[in-house]
Amino acid sequence: MTHYVCTGGCGGESETPKACDNPRCVKFTQPMTVCNCQDTQHRDAYEQPKPPALTQ
Ligand SMILES: [Zn+2]
Ligand SMILES: [Zn+2]
DSSP: OOEEEOOSSSOOEESSOOBBOOTTSTTBTSBOEEEOOSSSSOHHHHTSOOOOOOOO
16 A cells, blocks of 8 residues: 655654654655555665755
């Protein structure tokens, strides 16, 4: 089942798309990553390729 997880270390999870809402997380306000894992390890989300590096 598709779900969304924050990969910033806060452990945030959601069944619907949303942004991280943990102010202490490095990904606070950033959209959670879609994940389709079935073992709660969220490897799908954590192993997704990183977005292209920003120049500068
Ligand atoms: Zn987070
Ligand atoms: Zn998962």
